[in-house]
Amino acid sequence: MNHPARWWHALPDGRIQCDLCPRDCQLHEGQRGACFVRQMQDGGMQLTTYGRSSGFCIDPIEKKPLNHYYPGSSILSFGTAGCNLACKFCQNWDISRSKDMDRLLASASPQAIAEAAVAHGADAVAYTYNDPVIFAEYAIDTALACRARGIRNVAVTAGYIHPAPAREFFAVMDAANVDLKAFTDDFYHQLCGGHLQPVLDLLAYVHHETACWLEITTLLIPGHNDSPAEIGRLAHWIARELGPDVPLHFSAFHPDWKMADVPDTPPATLSHARHIAQDAGLNYVYTGNVHDRAGGTTFCPSCQAALIVRDWYDIRHYELTTDGNCPHCKARIAGHFGASLGRDGKAFGPHRIPVHISS
Incomplete structure (x- = not known):
């Protein structure tokens, strides 16, 4: 349904400008922004997807991916x-690039989502599948309803957002995984329709100026952003600007959307990228979308003990102390860890449980 949107201003010629993201879309009456869901109506801006969803599912938190936030x-x-953004390699293009509102078959108020999380025993709510930045009003209202019920909030986003709305959005998020799609502006401009610097600014803001736990994912696409030199620059920037304890995930590409002619990412590329990032000083580097036991394991940066061993989204071994320290050398492991692993000391595991919510 439509809902009054925020972060816009009127222009002298009768149009309005959206101030949510760096695209700065300028709209005539009835026109939609590049995101397709923010529209000028009756002289103002409306969010056309408020309270509507492509579906709800209970997932393991490792799928977001977050490896250091309540494993x-x-x-x-x-x-x-x-x-x-308009990423030519989008892996969720049927949702993120859809202009068919009939795909939004589920409807739920913020309060109904919070109540469903409680009823299904979920520890948190994730704003994901498409970028929650574009439905920020709905996400913020839902996050506030969740916090009132003791439910945490997680954003999975490309981080393409202006500073003012980012302050309000990340003030109610407890953790985030931000896609750092590449480390060149040419990549962002040619393959995503955006720019690199706003994302780097957002990463620094979230890490240094909010209480939101941050992890980063880079999808490695053969021949486009997977050169050792670029990976090294990316990792060195994270180590220098954010510090060595921000987890970095390198994820495997598979042919999709408008890049169906590009091959899968070889597992060796991910392993090499992981070693490059470790050599750059990052303590927690992971591989994703491939079967790689070492690349899924959390090692103590001090004594190198294997503390959390993962097989895909399945935790096979866990030995952190209740306060998140290595039991061998007592070094602190960066992140947020509960008194036990998951609920009742058991991991949720690699399940995917569809949920029906009715407002």
Whole structure:
């Protein structure tokens, strides 16, 4: 349904400008922004997907991916439609690039989502599948309803958002995984329809100026952003600007959307990228979308003990102290860890449970 949107201003010529993201879309009456879900109506801006979703699922938190935020816990995931970037390699293009509002078959108020998370035993709610930045009003209202019920909030986003709305958005998020899609502006401009610097600024803001736990994912695409030199620059920037304890995930590409002619990412590329990032000084580097036991394991940066061993989204071994320290050398492991692994000391595991919510 439509809902009054925020972060816009009127222009002298009768149009309005959206101030949510760096695209700065300028709209005539009835026109939609590049994200397709923010529209000028009756002289103002409306969010056309408020309260509507492409579906709800209970996932393991490791699927977001978050490896240092309450491992083994479960999370209620949902998204809407549309996106403010135009990535030619989008792996969720049927949702993020959809202009068909009929795909949004589920409807739920913020309060209903919070109640569903409680009822299904989820520890958190994830705003994901498409980018929650474009439905920020709905995400913020839902996050506030969740916090009132003791439910944490997680954003999975490309981080393409202006500073003012980012302050309000990340003030109610407890953790985030931000896609750092590449480390060149040419990549962002040619393959995503955006720019690199706003994302770097957002990463620094979230890490240094909010209480939101941050992890980063880079999808490695053969021949486009997977050169050792670029990976090294990316990792050195994270180590220098954010510090060595921000987890970095390198994820494998598979042919999709408008890049169906590009081959899968070889597992060796991910392993090499992981070693490059470790050599750059990062303490927690992971591989994703491939079967790689070492690349899924959390090692103590001090004594190198294998503390959390993962097989895909399944935790096979866990030995952190209740306060998140290595039991061998007592070094502190960066992140947020509960008194036990998941609920009742058991990890949620590699499950995916569809959920029906009715407002």
